[in-house]
Amino acid sequence: MCPYELSGHELAASRLLLERVPSMIGRTELGSSRTADFISCFLALTACSRSRSAEQRRGTTEADVGTRPRSHSILTFSLHNRMRSTLRLLTPTLHSSPIRTSHSLPAALLQILRPTQVQPFTLTLSSAPIRFFTSTRPVMSSNGNAKITEGSWKTSIDKDSGEFKRKASQFRDWIMPDGSGPFPPAAGRYHLYVCLACPWAHRTLIVRALKGLEKVISVTVVDWHLGERGWTFTDSKPKCEMDPVHGFETLREVYENCKPGYDGNVTVPVLYDKETKKIVNNESSEIIQMLNNAFNKFSATPEQAALDLYPDDLKKDVDEINSWVYEQINNGVYRCGFARSQSAYESAFDTLFAALDRVESILSKQRYLVSNERITLADVRLFTTLIRFDTVYECHFKCNKKRISQYPNLHNYMLELYQNPAIKPTIDQQHICQHYYGSHKTINPTGIVAKGPSLDIFDVPHDRDKKFPIKQKA
Secondary structure (H helix, E strand, O other), X not given: OEEEEOOHHHHHHHHHHHHHOHHHOOOEOOOHHHHHHHHHHHHHHHHHHHHHHHHHHHOOOHHHOOOOOOOOOEEEXXXXXXHHXXXXXXXXXXXXXXXXXXXXXXXXXXXXXXXXXXXXXXXXXXXXXXEEOOOOOOEEOOOOOEEOOOOHHHHHEOOOOOOEOOOOOOOEOOOOOOOOOOOOOOOOOEEEEEOOOOHHHHHHHHHHHHOOOOOOOEEEEOOOOOEOOEOEOOOOOOOOOOOOOOOOOEXXXXXXXXXXXXXXXXXXXXXXXXXXXXEEEOOHHHHHHHHHHOOHHHOOOHHHHHXXXXXXXXXXXXXXXXXXXXXXXXXXXXXXXXXOOHHHHHHHHHHHHHHHHHHHHHHOOOOOOOOOOOOOHXXXXXXXXXXXXXXXXXXXXXXXXXXXXXXXXXXXXXXXXXXXXXXXXHOXXXXXXXXXXXXXXXXOOOOOXXXXXXXXXXXXXXXXXXXXXXXXXX
């Protein structure tokens, strides 16, 4: 523990820092009343770096550092071990250059931050530990240029057409039901990293619940905010937790720990093997197939073990439905929201609503997408988009021709699945709304989260059981 004193000039400069360059210094979960402390801590960190650099030049070790006189503005720091190597790279530019106006401050900060890859550290203020990050940690590509990490979707925008083109997942190993291969099914061995807002990750939680695997495959929910550092872990938001497997701060570290030098997109869900310390798969469509049939002997009940969401007799129909539902609806809402040209948006918009009309027609003739008797993976995959449509996509992604509530069959179909006792607990509209409205600053610069609609709309009775009664087997 080593105290450092902040001058009045530094405290005044903190207000400029807050006003002019908040995105440059990262974020914290502190309340607004403690924002000044947060900014002061950043400046104190720089002072700490300057002091340590001077001590190193004099040959002084950390153990030799004395205690300076205390004052009302003394802050105590306990730096994370991973910060130490980075501190040696920092320069005293901010404190050796006079800060006279708000215009000189960003330039001074840039001189400090550009050469560094700033790591997380822990700050202690008035005996209260605060988890804190000083700035974006740049991820460098092979040519030495910084790689975009704020929302993997940003690297999926076609520069010529302005279209959003989702990239393929890179981890594609498989857990085989017969135990062959390097990843045999086992209880307690595998871990899911998910975001409750993400429709792709939501698929895995639904199948995990339908198959009764909650005690077989553990889950960690990441922070709903997708910022400059990608998906991060936090224990300060409902249902979220710090990484229990490695103690990492970001999901990117999980990827890099499995594949050193990994420079692809960092996405959820992730199916992770705690025994081999490897990512098995990060493609949701494949993970849900594994959950459907590889862990049957571990399901909570015989009925859940017998449940087959991808039966042999329906596989061809499921695959056919998925082929266009994915591109035109699941990914279609993203193609609308992330479009960077009017033509790209309108093309995605027209395709999306033509596909929804097509699904509405199918559901006017049968209870589920490929069967009148049972749900399949096709229903799971469509549902995670439908349940987000009226609360987010209709407004945030400009998918505003019609709401799902305006499609009689689609709406009642969605209500039936929502009210399934295994599916309903997997849905969290707080995470959904906070993520989309708060993370996509190019779409919603203010970050204001829409307050409506009322979630009571999901609990009204549906008509699917009356319209398409399921025949009881003799």
